[in-house]
Amino acid sequence: MPEAAKSNSESLKKLYHDMLLIRRFEERAGQLYGMGLIGGFCHLYIGQEAVVVGLMGAAKQGDQQVTSYRDHGHMLAQGLDPKAVMAELTGRSTGLSRGKGGSMHMFSNEKKFYGGHGIVGAQVPIGTGLAFANQYRGSKAVSLTYFGDGAANQGQVYESFNMAELWKLPVIYVIENNHYAMGTSVKRSSAVSDFSKRGSSFGIPGINVDGMDVEAVQSAGAEAMEYCRSGKGPIILSMNTYRYRGHSMSDPAKYRSKEELTEYREKRDPIENFGKKLIERGMVNEQDLKQMDAEVKKVVVEAAEFATESPEPGVEELYTDIYA
Amino acid sequence: MSTEILMPALSPTMEEGKLSKWLVKEGDVVKSGTILAEIETDKATMEFEAVDEGKIGQILVAEGTEGVKVNSPIATLLADGEAAGAAPAKKAAKADAPKEAKGDAPKSESNAAPKFQVAADPGVPEGTEMVMTTVRDALRDAMAEEMRRDELVFLMGEEVAEYQGAYKISQGLLQEFGARRVIDTPITEHGFTGLAVGAAFDGLKPIVEFMTWNFAMQAMDQIINSAVKTRYMSGGQMSCPIVFRGPNGAAARVAAQHSQDFAPWYASVPGVIVIAPYSAADAKGLLKAAIRNPNPVCFLENEILYGKSFPVPKLEDYVLPIGKARICRPGSDVTIVSYSITVGQALEAAEKLAEQGIEAEVIDLRTLRPLDMDTVLESVRKTNRIVTFEQAWPVCSIGSEICSRVALEAFDDLDAPPTKVSGKDVPMPYAANLEKLALPTVDDLIEAVKAVCYKA
Numbered sequence: 001m002p003e004a005a006k007s008n009s010e011s012l013k014k015l016y017h018d019m020l021l022i023r024r025f026e027e028r029a030g031q032l033y034g035m036g037l038i039g040g041f042c043h044l045y046i047g048q049e050a051v052v053v054g055l056m057g058a059a060k061q062g063d064q065q066v067t068s069y070r071d072h073g074h075m076l077a078q079g080l081d082p083k084a085v086m087a088e089l090t091g092r093s094t095g096l097s098r099g100k101g102g103s104m105h106m107f108s109n110e111k112k113f114y115g116g117h118g119i120v121g122a123q124v125p126i127g128t129g130l131a132f133a134n135q136y137r138g139s140k141a142v143s144l145t146y147f148g149d150g151a152a153n154q155g156q157v158y159e160s161f162n163m164a165e166l167w168k169l170p171v172i173y174v175i176e177n178n179h180y181a182m183g184t185s186v187k188r189s190s191a192v193s194d195f196s197k198r199g200s201s202f203g204i205p206g207i208n209v210d211g212m213d214v215e216a217v218q219s220a221g222a223e224a225m226e227y228c229r230s231g232k233g234p235i236i237l238s239m240n241t242y243r244y245r246g247h248s249m250s251d252p253a254k255y256r257s258k259e260e261l262t263e264y265r266e267k268r269d270p271i272e273n274f275g276k277k278l279i280e281r282g283m284v285n286e287q288d289l290k291q292m293d294a295e296v297k298k299v300v301v302e303a304a305e306f307a308t309e310s311p312e313p314g315v316e317e318l319y320t321d322i323y324a
Numbered sequence: 325m326s327t328e329i330l331m332p333a334l335s336p337t338m339e340e341g342k343l344s345k346w347l348v349k350e351g352d353v354v355k356s357g358t359i360l361a362e363i364e365t366d367k368a369t370m371e372f373e374a375v376d377e378g379k380i381g382q383i384l385v386a387e388g389t390e391g392v393k394v395n396s397p398i399a400t401l402l403a404d405g406e407a408a409g410a411a412p413a414k415k416a417a418k419a420d421a422p423k424e425a426k427g428d429a430p431k432s433e434s435n436a437a438p439k440f441q442v443a444a445d446p447g448v449p450e451g452t453e454m455v456m457t458t459v460r461d462a463l464r465d466a467m468a469e470e471m472r473r474d475e476l477v478f479l480m481g482e483e484v485a486e487y488q489g490a491y492k493i494s495q496g497l498l499q500e501f502g503a504r505r506v507i508d509t510p511i512t513e514h515g516f517t518g519l520a521v522g523a524a525f526d527g528l529k530p531i532v533e534f535m536t537w538n539f540a541m542q543a544m545d546q547i548i549n550s551a552v553k554t555r556y557m558s559g560g561q562m563s564c565p566i567v568f569r570g571p572n573g574a575a576a577r578v579a580a581q582h583s584q585d586f587a588p589w590y591a592s593v594p595g596v597i598v599i600a601p602y603s604a605a606d607a608k609g610l611l612k613a614a615i616r617n618p619n620p621v622c623f624l625e626n627e628i629l630y631g632k633s634f635p636v637p638k639l640e641d642y643v644l645p646i647g648k649a650r651i652c653r654p655g656s657d658v659t660i661v662s663y664s665i666t667v668g669q670a671l672e673a674a675e676k677l678a679e680q681g682i683e684a685e686v687i688d689l690r691t692l693r694p695l696d697m698d699t700v701l702e703s704v705r706k707t708n709r710i711v712t713f714e715q716a717w718p719v720c721s722i723g724s725e726i727c728s729r730v731a732l733e734a735f736d737d738l739d740a741p742p743t744k745v746s747g748k749d750v751p752m753p754y755a756a757n758l759e760k761l762a763l764p765t766v767d768d769l770i771e772a773v774k775a776v777c778y779k780a
Contacts, residue, residue, distance in 0.1 A: 027356050031375040034332025035395055041336070064526070098559030105557035114525050114562075119549050125515050126550060129522020136478070136504070136528060143522075156546075159515025166510070244357075250335035252368040265357070321560035322595050324618035 009283045015057055015214050016278060017292055019049040019271045022073040024293075024300045025082055026245075029072065029089055033249045037308055038089045042103045045073035047244035050270035051176050052077045054217025055144060055237075058225055062139065066114040066127040067146035069104035070176075070243075074146065078111045082299055086307035094310040098317060112141075121154030123147060124173070128160040131171035131234070142228045143171040150181025152195055158202075161234070165202045168233035172224045173199070175238045176211065182247040183255040195238035204234050211239030212268045242268070326381050326406060328397040334363060334370045341365045342390045343398060352380045360399070361387075378402050445609075445644055454635035462604035462636055463493050463569075463625065466611035467531060469641070471501055474529065477615055480507040480520060481533030481570075490535045491571060491630055517543035517568070521551045524566040524620075531615060534570035537586045537624065551620040552595040565618045569611070572600070572624035573664060573715050574763060580751035585716035587663065590622045591692040592720070597646055598692040600624040602667035604634035606690055609644030617646060624692075626665045649696035651703070655685035658709040658773050661700055661726055663689040666713050666764065673713075673769040682777055692722055700726060701734050708739040709776040713769050718746040740776035745769050 026044040033042050045052075048070075056077040059065075067074045075085050080096065088095030089103050096106045104118040114130060117123040127145025134141045151157060152175055164171050175195040179186050186193045196206030205227075209220040217239065224235045242264040246253040253261075278284045331341065342364040348354060355377040363372050381400035385392055392398065457465075471477045478501075483490045485498040485508040498506040509516040513534065520530040534540045540547065551564045574583040591598045597619050601607040607625070614621040636642070652667065653674050662670040667688045674684040685703050689696065704710050710730055712723030723744030730742045748762045 024356070027373075027375045030373070031332070034334065034372070035330060036333045039336060066522070096559070097557055097561070100559050101557040105554075107554070107558040107562050109561055114522070115554070115558075117550070119545055122518060122545060122550055125518020125546065126522035126525065128515075129519035129524075130526050131522075132519055133523045133526035133528050136523070156514045156518060159510075159512040160519065162510055162512065163515060163519060246370075250338075250365070250367055250370075252370045254368070321556045321558075323597075324555065324563060 011057065012278060012283060013292075015053055015218070016271070016274055016289075017296065018053045018056070018077050019214060019274070020293060020296050021082070021299065022049045022053070022076050023271055024296050025076055025086070025303065026072060028300045028304050029086065030245070030249065032086075032090065032304060032308070038103065039091065040102060041069065042089065042249045043070040043247065044245045044249070045070055045243070047264065047270075048176060048178060048211065048241045049073060050214040050217050050274075051174070051211045051239045051241055052146070054214040055174065055221040057214070057218040058221030059142070059144065060225070062112065062141040063144060063225075064112040064114060064127075064130045064134075064141060065144045065146070066123045066130060067116070068120065068123055068148060068151065069116070069118045070148070071104065071106060071116045075106060075108070075113060078108070078113055080108055080111055080113065082303040083306040086303040087310050090307040090310075091312065092307060092310035093313040093317070094306065099313040100317065100321065121147060121151040121156050124151065124154070124157045125160045127173075128164050128169060128171055131164065131169035132167070134170050135167070140229050141170070142225050143169075144174060145171055146174045146176055148181065149175065149177040149179065149186050149190065149195065150184070152198060153181075153189060161199050161202045161204055164234040165199070165204050168231060170228040170231075171234045172221075172228060173204075173234060173236045175236060176241055177238060178241050178243040180243070180247065180256065182251065183253075185255065196236055199234070199236045204236055206236035206238055208238050208240065211241030212264070212270045212273070214270055214274050326400045326402045327376065327378075329360065329374075329399040329401055331385070331392045331394050331396050331398050332363065332372055333394045334365045334372070335367050338365045338367075338394060340391050340393045343385050343387055343392050344369060346383060346387045348380050350380050350383055354378065354380060354401070374401075376401060379406070381406075445648065445650070448637045448639065453638040455638050456633045457604045457608075457636040458631055458633050459604045459607050459625070460491070460493055460630040462608035462634075463611055464495055464497065466608045466615070467494070468497060468500065470612055470615040471497070471505060474615075476527065477529045477531065478505040478507065479531045479533060480509055480516060482509055482511055482535050484508060484533050489533070491627060493630070494533070513539050513542040514546060518546040518550060520566060521546055521564060524551070524564045525554070525562055529565045529615065531567045531569060534568065536575075536582060536627070537570050537572040538582050538584065540568065540570070540586070547596075547620070547622070548593055552593055555619075556595060563618050564620050567611070567614045567621045567623055569623035570625060571627040571630070573626050574747075574752060574759075575627045577754060577756065577759060579754040583752035585664075585714065585747065587624055587692050587714070588716050588721050588725075590624075591695070591722060591725075593693075595620070596693060597621040598624065599646065599690065600664040600692055601690055602629065602664055602688050604632070605636045605642070606644060606650070606688070608636055609642045610646065610690060612641075612643045613646050616643070624664065629665050632668075647691045647694045647696055649699040650688045650690055651685060651699070652688050653684065653686040655683035655707065657683045657707055658711065658777055659685050659687060659700070659703040659707045660711050660713055660769065660773065661687045661689060661723075662713040663692060663722065664715070666715055669764070669766050670713050670769060673766045673773065676766070676770060677773055680779075682773060682779065684773060689722070695725070697726075697729055697733070701730065704730055704734045705737045708737055710738075710742045711769065711772045711776060712742075712744040712746075713764060714745075715747045715763060718744065718749050721746050740778070743772050743776050745772045
């Protein structure tokens with residue numbers, strides 16, 4: 001195999017691997033929640049894996065990411081240690097935030113991951129500010145600011161759009177349209193449901209992307225990053241995606257039909273479909289994928305063990321990290 | 325080796341539930357994502373999915389069973405080629421109770437948080453020239469000096485650049501530093517506050533001017549939830565070096581929505597520093613300190629003080645310690661504690677009281693969080709009486725906090741009940757006569773001081 005094709009094949013396998021890691025990690029997190037080892041709110045990313053994995057496949061080192069509380073997938077796709085993420089979910093001292101943030105509040109300076117925000121929409125001005133910092137410093141980095149179809153109706157999103165276009169800030173607004181803001185469908189909450197058009201009154205262009213197709217996401221991401229890096233200002237990527245589980249662990253998701261969910265799971269699953277494509281292209285065979293699954297499972301099981309065996313934070317942690 | 329499938333907790337509060345329906349039967353092959361059962365929680369009926377693949381061995385809890393405890397086995401899952409009778413060897417994951425962390429529980433003091441170590445004000449060398457300066461110019465000078473010193477510091481807000489500041493605090497800054505560092509924003513408090521917080525997360529040092537603190541209520545979520553809590557939530561990884569500043573408290577005849585003192589609101593939140601200076605020298609020295617501080621700071625100015633002049637030492641770098649109160653007038657009979665504009669009224673009252681033979685010690689808190697209780701308590705131990713004086717509403721005010729702390733920590737030193745004089749418990753009225761009644765006066769303070777000295 002020529003070098004270029006080989007490296008392409010490796011990078012495609014990595015996309016598959018990263019999506020699978022998120023899927024298996026989230027399933028395990030759901031199980032630990034069921035066992036009472038994860039508390040509070042826990043929002044799983046199952047079904048939406050192609051969005052963050054495809055975009056990370058297009059991002060460069062130094063690009064920043066910020067998202068909502070549905071954040072586990074974003075951290076794993078950035079290469080953060082699954083053990084540290086899982087241990088934060090279980091509230092242990094070895095967690096990414098030393099057990100003080102939980103599922104919704106994790107950060108990494110090293111990986112330029114700025115959270116993990118629990119207030120719907122609050123990450124949008126923050127992500128715009130990351131882009132402001134890039135411009136202020138004259139760096140070429142791009143801010144990837146993720147939010148959902150629900151957050152897309154928050155006022156601060158449009159305050160951000162206005163400033164981002166006014167000042168030509170390098171920010172990609174990734175709207176992960178999973179069709180439900182908790183239990184309220186896009187149809188019932190949004191006057192204009194084509195989210196790629198949400199920037200039109202500010203002159204921000206938008207692209208509709210099949211968020212269940214990791215290659216489509218990656219190529220749209222590359223285009224958007226090129227646009228931002230060339231100094232043209234912000235751009236919107238509207239990702240058509242779907243979450244298989246409820247909004248959070250305690251949501252039975254009775255507001256949608258079984259048929260709708262089945263349609264996505266059986267026909268549009270981002271991992272299943274991409275696996276088939278890799279086989280068709282002769283890049284992998286069934287056995288390779290099985291082996292990858294076994295490896296991923298091992299990583300996740302180890303993360304779960306680490307997260308359940310690590311100690312809780314020491315009581316002295318109650319009063320640390322309030323002030324510098 | 326078979327594993328146990330356990331009754332899951334499907335809400336933050338669930339302890340037991342009803343196994344409503346099995347969707348698989350013994351011998352069925354399942355993979356991750358297969359729906360195994362419907363379970364009724366305290367809130368709803370939920371679907372329960374398999375995580376591991378395998379074959380259902382035994383169903384241990386029949387459908388329709390109520391009160392199934394979370395984490396009790398409800399079925400067994402067999403690995404490839406295993407017989408149904410195999411005894412479960414291992415739970416799906418160990419549901420160990422979290423190990424107890426070592427270390428003693430924090431002592432139950434009224435406020436067990438670690439104390440701040442605060443240095444005294446730096447001495448002003450003898451012979452230093454004192455220049456009469458308005459609070460307005462002192463604030464501008466502080467920002468200009470810090471912007472010269474640190475390229476990462478920038479100013480943003482409504483009308484701060486071209487217009488030179490709605491209250492002319494940023495006069496000349498655009499000319500000196502240019503539009504990259506002195507930035508006019510649209511009228512969009514929630515948005516530009518969040519934007520500045522994001523820039524601070526990335527290491528810049530924004531100064532955000534609110535035209536008044538009243539408008540910062542639009543941005544409250546970004547100040548409290550994003551700027552202030554993130555250091556803690558990130559286990560100390562993230563920093564938010566940002567200053568929010570602008571006029572606070574009652575202006576004149578602008579009525580309820582434009583006149584109120586937010587000091588107690590912000591001072592109640594752990595993670596933020598709150599500063600409310602009175603004099604121009606303090607405004608300058610503390611704003612410089614605030615800009616250099618790695619924590620989020622709410623810097624509460626006062627519109628009526630902007631035009632007042634005070635002596636400011638002519639020093640190259642006049643920086644004051646955050647968290648240190650100042651005794652602006654020593655006295656032996658009663659302690660008066662105040663902050664911001666009412667410090668001036670307190671000093672006026674002290675002069676009048678002296679004429680009547682009562683020597684009041686006046687303390688300007690300057691910083692409201694962390695609160696310098698050491699200085700207050702030391703004074704009370706000397707005078708045995710305390711009156712707090714502020715513009716804020718009386719309920720849950722800074723005075724409420726100080727009086728409670730004094731009662732708890734210096735009870736035996738008190739000769740009279742700790743007393744507070746504050747704004748009236750009403751929204752600010754517009755009519756001149758009513759507005760005057762709503763604000764605390766020098767006479768109100770004199771009356772309260774006489775009462776605690778039993779000289780009324």
